[in-house]
Amino acid sequence: MDAVRAAVLRALESADPQERPGLERAISVIDDECALTDSDLRKRWVLRVLADRGLDPGEYSVGAVAAVRETAPALSLVTAAQMVQEATNTPGAAS
Structure with a gap:
């Protein structure tokens, strides 16, 4: 840049x-x-994945985690769940 x-x-x-x-x-x-942080970029990416799949970006769901993992199969289930939790601002959802 x-x-x-x-x-x-x-x-x-x-x-x-x-x-x-x-x-x-x-x-x-x-x-x-x-000026964007890595966290900002991850959140943007996750929200884009959810929007592309027609999923509610404000809601943590198993479908959201599945969509992230389908888009990036190398992600572990835990990592994908944490990313969705962070992006959807859902405290403790991945716990």
Whole structure:
């Protein structure tokens, strides 16, 4: 991302006034994405998996865990359950 940010900054330096707002917005988006934690990225991924399967992203369920494991078969049952629990903000659901 650093290389992408640097490239957009270089483009911003020589941008005409019409291009500047879009490039400034691009810098903002890049900065926001770089600020995400691993936990944020896992949660985003799990919620995307659940949405793609038509599952309620606010609800912990066996179906949600199964969907995550089907999408990433290398995940253990415990890991998938913990990820769904974290993403759905359901304390103790995977216990």
